[in-house]
Amino acid sequence: MGKNPFIIEVNHVSKRFEDGKFALNDVNLQVKKGEFVTILGPSGCGKTTLLRCIAGFQVASSGDILLKGEDVTKTPPYKRPVNTVFQKYALFPHLNVFNNVAFGLKLKKVAPDVIKKKVRRALKMANMTGYEERKVDTLSGGQQQRVAIARAIVNEPEVLLLDEPLSALDLKMRHDMQIELKELHEKLGITFIYVTHDQEEALTLSDRVVVMNEGEIKQIGTPTDIYNEPQNCFVADFIGESNILSGRMIRDRKVQFLGLEFDCIDEGFGEDVPVDVVIRPEDIYLWKVQSDKVQSDKGPDAASQADLDEEDRVPKGKFTKWYGTVQSCIFKGVHYEMRVLTPDGYEFLIQDYHEFLPGTEVGMLVKPEDIQIVKKEHYIYNYFDGEVTKNGKVRFIDAEWEVMPQQIEGFEPGEKVQVRVPFRSIDLQDYEEEGTLSGEVHFILYKGNHYHLTIRTDEGHDIYVNTNDVWDDGDRVGIVIPAKEILVESQKSKVESHE
């Protein structure tokens, strides 16, 4: 004891459901004493499952969970020094406020006068003094939440687990409660683990944010890290708004996108490596330019300096600039939000305190430190394991596909092969029946001039598709791969091509 700085350690925890799907996949997380950690992610990402494993309502399929260095992986919830604030409060409707809060203490056979004192103090902490005798169903949502918090903290737990506690409250109430929770955390000095799908909540409240998706931790970091230095496209897209573009790392501190070279501050990606480039909408500077600029000019040049000089707020220096036309401009309260289209068809989302009306020709630049480079998770091709069938087709992702005869030349029927399909070559159909396979749109990433979609087939395979068509999350689609786009290779080439 004492040496271990971590109050909670989650080591290689996985949770499989009966249908074999992973709710948690090899999750690792260490929480220090007194930390406020938020687990953030879209619904179904496994964040609640992780919390429930820590609380003891669910048992991990593998891996272990340590509380204060003690293995509690299989300890029942009533023996753990943690308390939970539930999403829908879960107050006991047959008990009044006092008895709800006193529930845990009464079970521990605490003396009645001590119970009274402790309950009063907990209710005061939660700003609910004077409500002792009220029935819980006569309280408003916010009041019920406060009682739920008092009921948890009265037991003086070492860790307080909060499962989307504010999701049922209206916006104004939610903001008030956020401040109260933050204050409560400081007053109590105990560890808070907070689950939410609301990124703003996560960024305002926490010391550290854990971003999860599909049962995996995507990034752990301070709110500023998560926002300014997203490690992958998922985090960049999920936290705040961002422009994500495909680019190429030329060498350290030099990146190419939009056909231009930009200085940046990232290193260690290697030379000539495809990457994704993330630029936050508020990091792009805008200024008006003469109308001929947009069509004729690209890249750094002296002539544009004249336009820049009129605008003091745009940084001076040798920055790479690019040009476009404002498509739309919406007033958002503090700032304006513009969509700007370049002549090459790239669309940028830009936030600025100044209004640029639609039709205005503008110049754009971004400082090197505001260009965030993230590793590409997948490149131009889908790779599948396949098998040549007797009738001259190839079987992969649970379907048989027509291929060009020359592609399977030299392969025996039944031979295992690797199939390569470019993201661009997959057609999506509105009607599932029109596709060889059907699936649904699982994840969408806008890459400035096209969409990068993840399609999950009904059998659970992921297929990546680049398209200019607009789809929505959850859309059902038919998947068609034209025969001439399917490339069949021997399995040996697999290792090299994945490099």
Added chain:
Amino acid sequence: MSKILQIVSSRRTWAWPYVLFMLLFVVLPLILVGYYALTDINGQFTMRNFAKFFTHSEAIQTFLYSVMIAVFNTVICLLVGYPAAYVMAQEDFKTPKVMAMLFILPMWINFLLRTVATVELFNIFGLPLGEGALLFGLCYDYLPFMIYPIYNTLQKMDNSLVEAAYDLGANRWQSFWKVIVPLSMPGVYSGIVMVFMPTVSTFAIAELLTHNNIKLFGSLIQDYITTTDLLNYGAVLSLVLLIIIGLTSFFGDNDSEGEKGGMV
């Protein structure tokens, strides 16, 4: 034209057949029972019938015995029914529908036929008919009425309440008694009312399963009403029973306020 439409489409119009039915088959009989209870054979007003009940020890004894049998039956149904409902309402219980079906299946058959079959069953196994057989038959007939309301409240109960109890340090046993039982009380009340009331007034089951050796209050009423010169006294007994049942149903109503158990 529009006036006719208005009449046809108004709720009041549609209520009429039901109102008529109620008047004929509920209100009128009640008035008749009241009338007979307060008159003698010649139709003269009298309170003597009531006076007779309070001095008629056989009637009072039968009444108390019927209440006792009903209480026993209710308690047995509760003791057998609650665990069954609890098991069925568990989240990881795979076949609640099949279980529910099995419980409801006997109710497809008329209860008299079932009771006659029960008598046969007792004969086959050489078991004596009597009080034990009576309780068995009553329990067999009324158990579903206990299980359903309890199952319903348990099934609707938010599982996070049980988890909250665990979270606050209650083990399985404690969370059962401190959370699950109190919250299932509306269903328990409904079940009690639904089993207790019909058992008090039952008579056919008693006759069949005890070879007419044990008389319940229902049988007594039947005896008097079918005997012409005691019809008025029979009416008094019916009225007494009605009042008792009315009182128990009030007791049920008050407590199941809020979340009602109710049948499926």
